[in-house]
Amino acid sequence: MPPSASLPAALSSPLGPEPKATARPGGGEPQAVVPPFEAVYEEHFDLVFRNVRRLGVPDALVDDAVQEVFLVVYRRLGQFEGRSSLKTWICSIVTRVASDHRRALRRKSPHACGKAEAVDVDTVVDERAEGPHEHTVRLEGARLLHKLLDELEFDKRTVLVLAELEGMTAPEIADALGENVNTMYARLRAARRDFDQAVARERARDTWRLR
DNA sequence: GTCACGTTGTTTGGTTACGA
DNA sequence: TCGTAACCAAACAACGTGAC
Numbered sequence: 730m731p732p733s734a735s736l737p738a739a740l741s742s743p744l745g746p747e748p749k750a751t752a753r754p755g756g757g758e759p760q761a762v763v764p765p766f767e768a769v770y771e772e773h774f775d776l777v778f779r780n781v782r783r784l785g786v787p788d789a790l791v792d793d794a795v796q797e798v799f800l801v802v803y804r805r806l807g808q809f810e811g812r813s814s815l816k817t818w819i820c821s822i823v824t825r826v827a828s829d830h831r832r833a834l835r836r837k838s839p840h841a842c843g844k845a846e847a848v849d850v851d852t853v854v855d856e857r858a859e860g861p862h863e864h865t866v867r868l869e870g871a872r873l874l875h876k877l878l879d880e881l882e883f884d885k886r887t888v889l890v891l892a893e894l895e896g897m898t899a900p901e902i903a904d905a906l907g908e909n910v911n912t913m914y915a916r917l918r919a920a921r922r923d924f925d926q927a928v929a930r931e932r933a934r935d936t937w938r939l940r
Numbered sequence: 941g942t943c944a945c946g947t948t949g950t951t952t953g954g955t956t957a958c959g960a
Numbered sequence: 961t962c963g964t965a966a967c968c969a970a971a972c973a974a975c976g977t978g979a980c
Contacts, residue, residue, distance in 0.1 A: 884970095
């Protein structure tokens with residue numbers, strides 16, 4: 730279950746960034762109007778929470794990772810230049826934080842990385858709002874999705890999640906990750922191929938189990 | 941016609957296997 | 961052990977397509 734999107738005490742300082750137009754060093758044209766941190770937090774909490782999990786951060790560390798993302802957002806919101814959308818900018822932070830967490834986890838426990846029984850937050854619906862059977866099927870589907878994503882390399886997984894699950898375009902993803910847009914297309918193609926192969930393997934395992 | 945988006949073909953760098 | 965060929969994956973450039 731996702732925690733509430735209430736603002737952490739550490740980030741709710743009245744001294745937090747106010748809406749303002751950022752400026753490039755040395756002057757120049759006015760920059761994007763940056764919304765207050767509280768508004769950014771409210772609007773993007775779900776986005777950060779679900780993508781931190783989709784990018785392989787285990788359940789036990791999700792809260793830490795989400796908080797880390799918003800700490801970075803809090804510190805750097807004033808530097809946001811508006812060259813890309815706020816969502817794209819936040820996604821770039823999410824991918825870096827998720828990558829750091831996975832790397833740290835690999836150092837601690839090489840076999841445990843990203844193999845948690847995570848459940849996709851946006852696929853989780855109150856059991857009372859749908860039947861118990863539908864609820865179970867939905868949860869099972871979410872677990873399967875994470876299992877298949879776990880089989881992909883981190884770079885491919887990132888591109889696939891942002892493109893297929895967040896609906897971001899290749900240029901947006903390229904911007905978020907600081908890569909060439911054509912590299913994103915190639916990586917997305919490879920990610921789709923690997924995902925299809927993972928699906929095929931899972932089907933084969935299912936067929937074998939049902940014998 | 942222009943632009944953004946997407947696909948395809950080529951290049952490049954890394955890895956592995958094998959023979960001298 | 962070293963050099964080399966073969967292979968593979970990633971990145972890039974060029975090109976095609978559709979919307980405006």
